[in-house]
Amino acid sequence: MFVDGFVQNKRLHFSGLSEDNGIRAESNALIRCVKNILAHLGIGKGTLTLRSLNKTWHLNKQSALNWIYKNGAAADRNTLSEKNNQNIVEKINYLYLKKNAEKSLGEACCDAESLKNASKAYLELGWAYETGTGIKQSFEEAYKWYKKSIDIANQIFTANKPIFYYLARLKVGNLLDKGLGIAFDKTWAFSLYKEAFRGIEREVGSEVGKGNPQLLALLADMYEEGKGAPKFPEKATELYQEAAKQGDAYSLAALAMKYLQGSGIGRSEDKAFALASQSAKQDHPFGQYALGLVYHEKGRAKKAEEWIAKSANQGFALAQQKLAHIYAAQGPSYDTQVAQLYKKAASQGLAESQYELAKMYQEGLRGFKLSKEEAAAWYEKAAQLEHEEARIALGRMLCQGEGVEKSFEKALYWLKKVEENNPKIIEKDIVQLMNAWEKLANEGDLQAQFDLGLHYEKEAILKWDKASWERSKLAAHLRIKASENDETAGEIDCEKALHWYGKAAEQGSAEADYLMGRLLSIRDYYRIPKENEVSKFLEYYKKAAKKGHAKAQLELGKCYFVGLTPEETLEGAVHLLKQAGGKEFLIEQQNSDKVLVNWKITFLSKLDPAIDSHSLTYADLYELTQNKRKEAEEKSLDHTPIDDAVKTLEKSLQSRLNTPLNWGPELLEKADERVNFANQKLLGDA
Template sequence: MKSFIPWFCLVAATAANTVQAADGVDAYRRGNYFLAAKSFAEGPGKDPVVEYYMGRMRLYGYGELKNNALALRYFTDAAQKGYMPAQELLARYYLQKGKDPAQAFQWFKKLADADNTAAQMYCAAAYIYGYGVKQNTDMGRRYFIEAAKNGNPIAQFAVADHFLDSRDSRNKKLGLIWLNKAAEQNNPKALVKLGELYAAGGIVTRDLAKAKQLMEQAANQNYTPAMVSLGELAQKQNNFAEAKDWFSRAAEANNIDAQLDLAKFYLAATNPQQDVDSGFMWMLKAAQNGSMDAQKSLSEMYKKGQGVAVDENLAAQWKQTAEANASKKIEPDPQIAAARWLSNDTEEQFNGVYQLGGIYSAWNNPQALKENNYNAPPQMDAVTRKHLYQPQFVMAQPDTIPINDYFDVLAPMLTGAHSNDWSYPRYPIDKQIASLVRHDSMVLKHKQGSAPVDDGASYLQKDEEENSPDYLAQQTLGWKQQANMQAVLSEMYNQAILGNSSAQFEIGQLYQYGIGVVKNIDQAIIYYQLAAAQQDVRAEYNLGVMYLEGKTNPVDYQKGIEWMTDAAFKGNAYAQYVLANIYEKGLTDPNGNEMIKPNHQQAMAMYYLASANHFGEAEYRLADYLVKEKQSGLSQAAKKHRSDLIKRLYAGAAKQGVAEAILPLAFYNAMDSDPKKQEQAFETARREARNGNSEAALLLGMMYDRGIAVSPNQYEALYWYQQATTNPVSAFILGTYFTEGNGVAKDTEKGRALLQESADAGFSYASLNLGVLKHDVGEYFLTELDNARKQGNSKAGLLLADYFLQQANDPEKMKQARDIYEYFAGKGDKDAQLKLAFLYDRGLGGEANSEVAAHWYTEAAEQNQPIAQFLLAQLYQMGRIGKQPDYEMAKKWYKQAQAHSPYASVALGFIYDTVDDDYANAADNYSRAAATGDAIAQYDLGLLYENGKGMPVNPEKAREYFQQAAEQGYGKAMTQLAGLYFNGINGIRDEQQALHWYKKAVAAGDSGAMYQLGLLSETGVATKLDFPNAVSYYQQASDLGNEKAQMALARMYQYGIGVQKDIQHAADIYKGLAANSNAYAQYQLAMMYIDGQLGEPSIAQGKPLLVQASSNGSNQAETMLRLLNAQQEQKLSFIEPLQLNKAPVLAGQPAELMYMDALNEWNRGDETLSRMILDRLMTQFPHYVPAKKVYEQLNQQNKAPDLG
């Protein structure tokens, strides 16, 4: 037994679990961004992973107020410490958004030097075309060679092209190797190049069919140069129709070479499809698209009037255009050239892995892009302890229990009558002898003739003398039979004398049985020994039989065993079967002396050997033994192996003609996935049941119950169940149905009696159901569950363990639960493995151990346990297997789980959404889970539509999904739904609906709703003006980490709005915000120090805060810093820049909404915009009282600071 785990370990583990949940990295990966932000702020130092995550939170506004400048700083810090995801982001950022190819190259180079293939390719392109770095083709080649080694097909083609361009034959062979590598990856350029080599011959053997096949493979990718090559190849073969088709397809796709080729095709005099007009039109198109050859040809066509009227002026113009283009040295745009090289000439912009995705380019809602705002982040479902260990006191349903489990109980009834019957198997005698014997057999029908013996014959009468039989004929009766027998025997003797072992064996048989010769055991032994000396195992077996049957003189049982053993170990199935029976029961002589003691192990070994030789009786007998063996201690894998073996044995025995195996086989075939075997099982069960076989009636009932090989029919099922004689299985099935009233009139008393009868007979499922029944009526039930557990019933065991785990105040019960999970997990039960893994995962009942948890999750996941697959994927996602997250493994297991778990689809969507910025895949997975009613999936999908992530903004669809999730009680969805109602869907606002949902969201604990209700209460929008309520809501949101709520409280205490003015309290709030890099809080705190609101004026204390605020994006701080510097250095003069009016268009907006917007802008740190809105509000609505009072309070201290 395992060591005792005291209860305090569980308490400690729970505490440790809390610490683990508070870990910022883990919280970030789970999507708990507010907790992550708090943990990162409190944590000592910053490692690059944390800095990268902080950058992502600032960039997306997840858990932190959105701040692009701060995000970029965090990314840079992480990248400089070598964190590759940050380097990748910065490389793409400077390439796409920063428009700084030199800076982009520096980050790509760091990645390339760390063996990042995409970065190697970028560096190769940058060096080759001089984009962001000085052109250097040798350096470019170095990078694309490294990328080629890593398997990049574009790089492999570049390497091939380089070597094929060499004059050295060895280099050409090397080029061909690389070309084939690229072609194997379906690279269109490589396919065309390789096709051209096969068409030309030389470095490879000329093969036009191969050339065409390769080019078509490239053309199927819409690669127009391949079409051009195919057209040229067809034209060379005078296949004009095919050439025209290929040229036309490429020309219509705007390939200039194809347009020129098509023009020449139509103009060719040898072409039966010559069409000068069409030739002129395509030549004109190619010329207009910049082909100098086309421009020259077009000039000649105008000059000669070919396909067009003669026009000397146009001829001269096109000639001049061609000459001008020829004299120009057109330098390709390095950016376009690099992009085309990286995309096989399909793109002129950096796309794919070089695209800056996510919020930088794929979000279409301007509100989500605003600085200093929170964006609602996507979430994941979580499996909880309650979810996993809630005891399910539900009866096991008879139609869900594997039929072979029933058969294990029924098997003794089916096989018991035959278990002691056996006889020595006999070899058949020679076919010719057998035929002669059958011919004269008394039991076979013969042609009409005289009987061999006539017991009713009388003496002849005188009048019968003339008809009396011939004496000689009587004496020679059967002479033909004897002659035939003698002929066969003579041939046998001759063969035996010549040493033919088969003849010796067959003569031995004749002497043994007295067929055709006088029975003579000694002679039989002589001939058998002659055959045995030549390794005829049949002779050895028959010798063994004669000795064991006591037919020798003297009787020698030991010699019989020796002969039998020798034959058995030489592979004789008869001998193996006989020895198995002897070892099974032992051997005694007629006097009762024990010659061989029973030896079960030896018997089973011989049964296995005989069964391996497909001896039907042995297969049946071995199956009989296996089904009788107790299996409570077997693992799931061992049980499956046992079941498969028994099924094979019964099938083998039935095939060999063992009738007793047919019905047992039907029990196994009924559970087979093959419909034909199910039909065979049904026919067997129906036939035997109609003949009165009780066990067959049970099987037939089960098949009707489950709809196996027949439509489900509970009435038929119950009929056949009741036709069976009472046994543990029928008692269990009927007892369960009577207890539940399923298909029969409910009779709990009768059902309980039947279940008790079945349980007393040792059927574990009956004990389980009896325990559930007792639990439901309030009786003591643990004895029944424990009995079922001891019998190996994992369902009962896990129910018992779950019940014990509920009693968290009893350490002994906790230990018992863990022991049960470990026992059944060790036996391969996937649910036990899941539950044990969760204990180790979360540290329940002991220390957390991710390695052990991963082991048991994997064991269960590989048996397709969907929750285990989900939790295993989560370990990979959280980076708790290995040193960092493995998102590919996480995706693999989530994909396997999602068929049965919407949680997995949500988690998969979450990775695509928050890690990969792949919103199309995120939407697919969220949609899949949302369709099942998963509230979090509906919420996440609503966010995609609301923010327009990779799709147009669609408030109506967002509302639809938020509504579905909100109606299921999901608080975050309530907040988003309220926001949509408040801001308006398709121009229609509904403040009361918004208020309703905000209040419900607050009750559900959502901090965003708390802030919003605080703002509504402070401004009196949609509800009454109520400062105490506003402070209360703001404080609740603040306690949950909402910085906008904290800024609101700081403003109220700083200016005494709705509360007693308290500068120190406001400063304390600002200090907390400033520590988290809040630029406005840093600015306000700096001004408090400079103004002396916190004691003596102190520029020394204020200026560093202004520097921080400025670097974090505060324009006010930047302005104040310039003013300070101008004041402190007399040589400098400072003119405050003119603040452009950036107030939003508010025409037609009511005063209360303008007021609310103003305060909301202040709370997000934009005091300047807030004051602009308030100024306009006072201009438009000078008597709007709520705003007027606050406006005055805010302007009391709005004066220039004394800078000394």
């Protein structure tokens, strides 16, 4: 974060905050710009030291406290310890950001520059809440301010977007990716990451960006973790090295971890130790954590614990989790510390800690009150972050209805996620689940029958989709072998779905009749060869429609309209669709059917441009073409153009009206019927 300030008459003032009287500065040097106020431990007699990228200055502690008391709220003072200089510095930083955001909020409606300043101020305040700098950590508040920053930036930037535009997107993506402060949403996070990556990469490619180690580190992180771009450990290493050369503590630690793990670079404990030490000397929690891991690798457990504890005390989640592991191995006397550390790390989105926390709630361990509900909630958080054991545990709880509403469907979803990568360890659980599910359905549980039918329907459609995709690739002459197994397996799943829907239909369920009709209709769409399939799905739609099922009536009306049942009239189809709430469908069809008028005009222009198209119906065209052909024959003229025009219109009408009828009065009368329908007023009709 960058904060502007200046010293005047030996007092520090913050730019843009005119009501601020400043904090007394003991240094005689005048500093024009105060940058990057961070949480550094103060030293000296009654002074605080704030360091920027290239400046160091000292503040009188009591003067700083007075400034906080004047500008902060009661809540800001409650947690403030005069003995903890770091807290004071962080509080100054937070209050500056807060006041700046409030000031920007008041000016945000003025002009583009004010909006730009507001967007940047909101990003900075979001950072304070996310990191807990000077205020209690709150991911909800962080998300709120990051989102405000994005919303305002979207109003004013179309091109040449500033870097903070992309940083806000990266920040929100990180929260979405872990479900912190907002519901977990990987799809949205992925979209934000892609845009953020493009902007940050472009900025790093500029001269200004190359000299900004924080940006280099952010881009390196994105390559390392595959955010917005495919994972590229070697490129991440290169960027960390560039930033580390500029003394960036975070990048020194990240590079140390890469040497320790051999990720994108040759493994070297000695280089990892040297880099981690440099970072730790700057009191960076990542550096302290990395140094602790190096000591651990070297077998120096006490030193490892010491440095990891230092990092954990600064709120570094990975260090908290690691320290919890260390304490857990030392016996029950550390249970309280272990529980607190796992809870802290879990709240910052670490899946392993969330899993451990869930276990403690599930079994009432380490001082936690037994709570199946809390256990299920934390298992779900870890499961969303792809933690395999959490997915298994959550699946079992859902299967048993333990701490959460019983759902075989949801249980199977999580167990299937595990099966994708490790089928053997989950095979028994899935078999037991399916047996229990089918047992309940066979006992007549209507919901279980519906759920099983829907499960097998989804499986069938997935396999049909795959088979259809493979056939399309073959048609495009790509080297992909179409699998008959997918179609066959899809058919098997379809039959299972129909079986369970049928069981529900036996209980008189209109919904089951509808679902059977829908599934048979879907199978027909995929062109799976089945005898008399069309008549079968219509049969089930009719059953459900007679029982008053609205969706079945709507689908049946659509089938009648498009001519799947020739015995049904267009008038009857329109009446049924109106009753079933299908006016939107009818309006779409009216708009589409207007093309019939254009086709008639085009046809007549080929036969005789002098004829007024409005004076003739489609039915009139039959006699007209007969006369034109006869006239051409009598004059020994070529009537091929007439025949070609007829053939073209015939094919178009057959397709549009979904009929096998050939050119003749019956086909043309159906066309007139649809033209008349296109001109009807539907809204307000009975």
